[in-house]
Amino acid sequence: MIGFDSHCHLDFLDDAPQCMADAETAGIARWLIPGTGPDQWRQAHQRFGQDDRVLLAAGHHPWFLPDSAPDIQSLESWLDQHSDSVAIGEIGLDFFRHHPRSAAAEHQFDWFMAQLAVSSECLQPVIIHSVKAHDRILQGLKRYPRVGGVVHGFVGPYAQAKAYLDRGFYLGAGSVVFQSAKTLDAFARIPAERILVETDAPDQHVPDQYRNAADPSDTGLPDNALLDWLSILKRIAAARQMDSAILTEQVCQNASSLFRL
Numbered sequence: 001m002i003g004f005d006s007h008c009h010l011d012f013l014d015d016a017p018q019c020m021a022d023a024e025t026a027g028i029a030r031w032l033i034p035g036t037g038p039d040q041w042r043q044a045h046q047r048f049g050q051d052d053r054v055l056l057a058a059g060h061h062p063w064f065l066p067d068s069a070p071d072i073q074s075l076e077s078w079l080d081q082h083s084d085s086v087a088i089g090e091i092g093l094d095f096f097r098h099h100p101r102s103a104a105a106e107h108q109f110d111w112f113m114a115q116l117a118v119s120s121e122c123l124q125p126v127i128i129h130s131v132k133a134h135d136r137i138l139q140g141l142k143r144y145p146r147v148g149g150v151v152h153g154f155v156g157p158y159a160q161a162k163a164y165l166d167r168g169f170y171l172g173a174g175s176v177v178f179q180s181a182k183t184l185d186a187f188a189r190i191p192a193e194r195i196l197v198e199t200d201a202p203d204q205h206v207p208d209q210y211r212n213a214a215d216p217s218d219t220g221l222p223d224n225a226l227l228d229w230l231s232i233l234k235r236i237a238a239a240r241q242m243d244s245a246i247l248t249e250q251v252c253q254n255a256s257s258l259f260r261l
């Protein structure tokens with residue numbers, strides 16, 4: 001079974017082709033690049049649009065919103081013209097107050113809602129970025145019952161995860177499962193059919209002491225953020241007392257069905 005990293009900013013990596021080749025050797029050979037804004041959609045499409053291993057998405061990331069009121073015209077016309085775009089994202093809310101790129105909460109919310117409306121219309125899944133904002137995200141989703149998708153890099157306790165599960169969402173597990181016991185506990189308890197595994201490279205990292213540590217047969221590949229996928233998967237499999245090959249198969253199936261491959 002081939003690993004599927006369902007949230008990875010390959011286009012922000014220093015040496016994407018080499019990292020991808022090494023990851024492929026280690027058994028990870030499919031990536032989804034989330035969108036951040038129109039210029040990035042274009043560049044990612046140019047660089048990776050022909051690569052069968054790579055999927056693309058388009059959306060306005062909450063860190064990169066224009067100052068203007070929501071305008072989803074560029075998103076709609078991009079989706080019309082690019083049938084290879086499989087999701088709307090990443091979109092969402094980042095209420096971590098000290099983030100240098102965080103716009104005002106209401107501005108973020110307006111853009112988020114406008115993009116949910118697009119998803120509700122075209123029925124493409126959304127990729128949600130939620131930092132200290134789960135209640136507001138869920139409040140927004142209530143208005144669009146047809147919208148489904150994934151909460152990427154989920155951080156929170158089981159009860160919070162459950163609120164998304166009840167809403168039909170998948171939860172993306174990232175390197176935070178090494179730092180947050182409550183988040184790891186949530187991923188130990190939710191149904192395996194709702195878990196995606198993602199590196200969010202290069203934005204997030206598995207702490208050095210855990211990198212590939214679960215694999216004693218590690219072939220000594222160079223430090224490569226894409227290989228964190230294996231460490232994250234194994235961390236969750238161990239917490240669930242589940243065979244990691246079976247979990248790999250399940251999470252890859254989940255990503256394929258969410259993104260309708």
Ligand SMILES: [Zn+2]
Pocket residue numbers: 007009034090200203
């Ligand atoms: Zn991301």
